[in-house]
Each structure stands twice: as C-alpha cells, then as structure tokens.
Amino acid sequence: MLPCPSLSRSGLHARRRTRGALRVHAVAAPIIPGKGECPLYRDRTGKLIPAMCADYGFRSGAGRLYQESYGEVPKDVWQLAKDNYRHELEQLRRAVRYPPSDVRQPSHPVAKALHTANGVVGAALASLDKALEEARVLPELQPPPVRSALETQEFKEIRARLDQLRLDADDVIAVERERIATGGGDMESPLWVKAPFYALCWLLDIMYDNKPIEKFWVLETVARIPYFAYISILHLYESLGFWRAGAELRKIHFAEEWNEMHHLQIMESLGGDRAWMDRFIAEHSAVFYYWVLILFYLVSPRMAYNFMQRVELHAADTYTAFLQRNAAVLESIPPPMVALQYYYSEDLYLFDEFQTASRGAPPRRPRCETLLDVFKNIRDDEMEHVKTMIACQNSTIAKDIAAASASSSSSPSPSATELPAPATPPKRAAASTVVEE
Ligand SMILES: [Fe+2]
Numbered sequence: 001m002l003p004c005p006s007l008s009r010s011g012l013h014a015r016r017r018t019r020g021a022l023r024v025h026a027v028a029a030p031i032i033p034g035k036g037e038c039p040l041y042r043d044r045t046g047k048l049i050p051a052m053c054a055d056y057g058f059r060s061g062a063g064r065l066y067q068e069s070y071g072e073v074p075k076d077v078w079q080l081a082k083d084n085y086r087h088e089l090e091q092l093r094r095a096v097r098y099p100p101s102d103v104r105q106p107s108h109p110v111a112k113a114l115h116t117a118n119g120v121v122g123a124a125l126a127s128l129d130k131a132l133e134e135a136r137v138l139p140e141l142q143p144p145p146v147r148s149a150l151e152t153q154e155f156k157e158i159r160a161r162l163d164q165l166r167l168d169a170d171d172v173i174a175v176e177r178e179r180i181a182t183g184g185g186d187m188e189s190p191l192w193v194k195a196p197f198y199a200l201c202w203l204l205d206i207m208y209d210n211k212p213i214e215k216f217w218v219l220e221t222v223a224r225i226p227y228f229a230y231i232s233i234l235h236l237y238e239s240l241g242f243w244r245a246g247a248e249l250r251k252i253h254f255a256e257e258w259n260e261m262h263h264l265q266i267m268e269s270l271g272g273d274r275a276w277m278d279r280f281i282a283e284h285s286a287v288f289y290y291w292v293l294i295l296f297y298l299v300s301p302r303m304a305y306n307f308m309q310r311v312e313l314h315a316a317d318t319y320t321a322f323l324q325r326n327a328a329v330l331e332s333i334p335p336p337m338v339a340l341q342y343y344y345s346e347d348l349y350l351f352d353e354f355q356t357a358s359r360g361a362p363p364r365r366p367r368c369e370t371l372l373d374v375f376k377n378i379r380d381d382e383m384e385h386v387k388t389m390i391a392c393q394n395s396t397i398a399k400d401i402a403a404a405s406a407s408s409s410s411s412p413s414p415s416a417t418e419l420p421a422p423a424t425p426p427k428r429a430a431a432s433t434v435v436e437e
C-alpha cells in the first residue's frame, strides 16, 4: 500500500494550492480542466469546489453518466452485446493472468476460504488461458495498460486514502440495535420476507468482508432493481387496464431509481467495480433479483414495500456505521464529479420527487464539498427511501401526492425563485479513468 500523507484538510488545501493555474469560466456547472489540471465545480452560489482529480472506476465514456455520448441513443443490441463481451473477455483473461496485487485479505473464516478457492480457480483458468493462447484458439493477451501517465501524485494519495476505508459488520449490527432500542422496536415483517433479507445480508457480509466500496457498489447495483420492478408492474397494469391509479407512484419510483443510480455512479467513480468477479456477480444477481421482485409485487405490493423498507433501513445503518468509522479519512478526500453534478444539479424535480414523506419541510439542498458530505447525503437519501416505503405500505402515499399537487399549484417552485437559470449538462471529456482488474 502506498504511504498515506496527513489526513487533515490542511494537507488537501495545500494540494489544491499546488494544482497550478486553473482557468475559471463564468459557468454555473463543472469547469473542464486543462491539461494537468484537476476539475472544479461551481455551485449554485458561485463557490468553486475542487472535485476528485481522477476516476477510479472500470468504465468510461458511454458506460458512465455525464461522460461522452451522454444522452445519445444506443447502438443495436447485437453490437452492444458483442462490444461488451469482447471487452469483458479481455478483462476476464487479464483478471486471471495478471491478478491485482493490492487485494485486501478478508478476516472472516468463510471469506478466507472463498478467497483461497478463488485463487486456486484463478490459477487454473490462467493456465487454461495460456494453453489456449499457445494453441492460437485465443489471441495473444496484452498486459494491462501502463498507467504511469494517469498516476499523478494526487491520484496515488487519494487511492491510498480510499484503501484505508473500513466497514465492520459488527459496527452495522451495533447501529441497527441502537436504532431499534431508541426508535421503538424493530419493524414488523412475516418470516418469508425476513428470511431472504437476512440471507442476502449474511452473504454480502462474507463476500465483501474488508472491501467497503466494492460492497457498496454491489449493493447499489441491486438497490435500484426493486423500483424498476415496481415500475414494470405498474406499467403492465396500466397497459392491461387493470389499474391506472399508479401513474403518480410510478413517477416516485422512477425518482428513487434515479437517485440510486447516482449512488451507484459515485461508487463506480471510487473504484467499486474494478474487479471482474464483482461485476459478474452484481450484474447477474441484479437480473435474478428483478424477477424475484416482480413476483413479490404481483403477489403482495405491500409486502414488496415492506421488504424494501428493510433493505433501505439496512442501507442507512450500513452507511451510518461507515461514516462513524471513517469520518476523518472521508473528510480529507474531494467529492467525485458525479456527486457534485447530482447534489448540485439544476434538475431539482427528480431530487425532490422521491422525498415524499418530507414534503412541507424546506427542500433538502445538501452540502457536497468532501467525500464525507457525499456519504452523509447518500445515508440521508436512504432514510428518505425508508419513509417513502413506509408511506407506500400505509397508503399515505396518496395523501402525500395530493398534498404535493396542492402545494405545487399554490406556490412557485424553489428552482424558479431561489436558484439560477438551469444550465444544460455539459458534454465533458472523459476524466482520467483507470481500467484495472
Ligand atoms: Fe442507495
């Protein structure tokens, strides 16, 4: 691991001063850096906030939000599948032939056994790959790209700080127990809802022991699937003429899914999707999970919301425990650009739309100046999802929607009165992106 410098904010400020002459443009949006410069973001008040210099994720370009091809129409499915499988095959081969040297050893006994088994299978696959390459069945594999051009001093420092982040399952249990003790007890769920939830938690705790960002990335990959499943069923009911009262609900679930998608993008920018195996597990689990949730919602929408309330509560507890343990390190890291673009977005409609239970209160306009702020915002978003899931089970969601319609027709939106004119999301050059396994 690389040595980590002082974690104080003064160290970061010193680094900001050494970033060189940054060009500042009068634009209320990201400020695209020149060569050798780090990006800045101008918030709604005109304040300039330094963003994380690099992107530590696997994807770039059309694979990521707010990068090149943003908002464009995709190619046909065959071309996309072909591109993806070609890319992933190469990454799989590199993952077994050039395994990363900085993988953290797990501490849980089952996780250790899985880690050892993974090493044995990887070594066997590497031998097979070499044999197939020598037999000219597979093309010659190039080693991973040299990253020296991207590895600035700041890149290394932030990477070292990210590697210091820890998440302990016992901390999460302690937060959960405290919430239950101080919040009037645990929520009610039948056993058939509780059982898959606890199985999922146990599995993820073991598989992602000592890998918090990877765990959050997997969690956020599956976190938006239920909302997509609920939208699918509501859409189907509307098309079949069974139930058309759910159109407003569909809008709320889309806003929730949009919010979870940004959590996912933040975890990607921090490098949560670097390992081929993590991508394979999360993306295939998401497809399976979708169909399970479809069944859930068909049989009992109330229980599907109950299940999701548990999942969202667990997510909030996990982020709370993570924040408690890592506050100092998180405060020393600048926010990723995708977080700035979301939390300071001009698209206030979608951000306010999922916070159904907080209507009537002043709209949330969270601070986003460090990675600590980013994780606090994500935790607070998860709590908003919990409130919405409770409202969906108690049918108060209809009253919330009616109240929102009444208030929006009687008062101007905060975006019209308090904020500058919307800026078109700029097309940005891809940030420094690391492709590694
Ligand atoms: Fe989330």
Ligand SMILES: [Fe+2]
Binding pocket: 223, 260, 312, 315, 381, 382, 385
């Ligand atoms: Fe969530």
